[in-house]
Amino acid sequence: MKKTVFTLAAVLLGGLALSGTALAQGYPTKPVTVVVPFSAGGPTDTVARLLAEVMSQDLGQQVVVQNVGGAGGTLGAGQVATAPNDGYTLLLHHIGMSTAPTLYRSLPYDPAKDFAPIGLITSVPMTLVARKDFEPTTLAELMDYIKANGENVTYAHAGIGSASQLCGMLLMDALDTQMTTVPYQGAGPAMTDIIGGQIDMICDQTTNTTSQIKAGEVKAYAVTSQNRLDALPDVPTTKEGGLGLEIGVWHGLYAPAGTDPAIIERLEKSLQVALANETVISRFAELGTYPVTAEEATPDALAQTLASQTELWRAVIEAAGVYAD
Structure with a gap:
């Protein structure tokens, strides 16, 4: 009897796993929302909308950009952290994902644990x-x-x-x-x-x-780049002007933690398609930036960037003594 119950349980669990895989294989079957944790018209919003158009075509479902501003980006990020991990609510955030753990004394989420990285997008x-x-x-x-x-x-x-x-x-x-x-x-x-x-x-x-x-x-x-930009050839670098200030703002795409790896893989591929799109490349160039390589538009690359940048900015913010409530 025990053997029968065990076998039945195994069959049920296997069926659930198969069902989840089948759902992932059919993904997406409805529009996907990309939350931008800042106001419309800002730089992160611009990046998101350029990608959304191409990803919509690749995924066969509309990718909708939703602006959820407030609290330095933590409001929108927190919303995605607690969203269902079914691949239909994503987060497009910038360098703020690495600074929030130090800036905010009571951050309601952990950027490293509550999100599944999909890939880097660009460094601006x-x-x-x-x-x-x-x-x-x-x-x-x-x-x-x-x-x-x-x-x-x-x-x-x-x-x-x-x-x-x-x-x-x-x-x-x-x-x-x-x-x-x-x-x-x-x-x-x-x-x-x-x-x-x-x-x-x-x-x-x-x-x-x-x-x-x-x-x-x-x-x-x-x-603030090492070299002058093609889009702004007459604007010197900070180094040329004698100012030791170099900073680039990287952007990444995330899903809630626990999202099916098959869905993450599908989104990773769609992101890479968008970043290789000639219109996206051209528009990015007009804005003074460029897409990352396919090797960088991956979960591992984004996870590594997030970890290293979190440590870098912890030292800077602690030295400045600037914190949010």
Whole structure:
């Protein structure tokens, strides 16, 4: 009798496993939502929408971008961490996944344990830009101006943990000078006030500044990459201007932890298709960035990047003593 019960249980468990595999093989059968934990119109949102269009075609189901801003990206990330792990709710986040564990004393999720990595997407350089009538005309003049005026200089950022806040922290540390920081609910609104002249400056991703620089709506001082960008050939690097500030903002795609490996594999392949798409490559180039290689658009590469970057930013944030509630 015991043998019969054991055999029946094994059959039932095997059937459940087979059922899960069958579901994964048929994935997706309905639209997939990609949560962007920042406001619409910002740099991460731009990356997500470029990928969503191509991934929709590849998956045969619409990939919908949903903006869930607030709390420096932790609100949207937390929503995905507790979502069903069926592959229909994903997270597209940036470097903030590696800074949140140190910035937030009571983070409601663990980036390393509560998510299944799918792959890296891109690494975006930053640009130092200001309102177009800001007095300094070169990076050297800008550095001198900030040192001389300190807290009279207003610096915008897209909220606690945002790339623009992190770049601002590094800038102020490099200059040993504090500016007056003004937080916004996203990079889009911050850029609007830079263009409008209400705020002096920001350091933000090229995906959110390149078009405004080209249109002459803001004044550009430097890019934070090692080399000049094809999209902005006249903008010098921070190194050229004598500023020791290099930072790139990487983006990654995640699913909730426990998602079927077969679904992760399907999403990984779809991500790689999108990153190899000529339109995506061209549009990324216009924005001053580029897709990662197929070898980097993998779960292992994203997991390794997250782990190493978490340790790197822990030291930076602890030294700055900047924390969120």
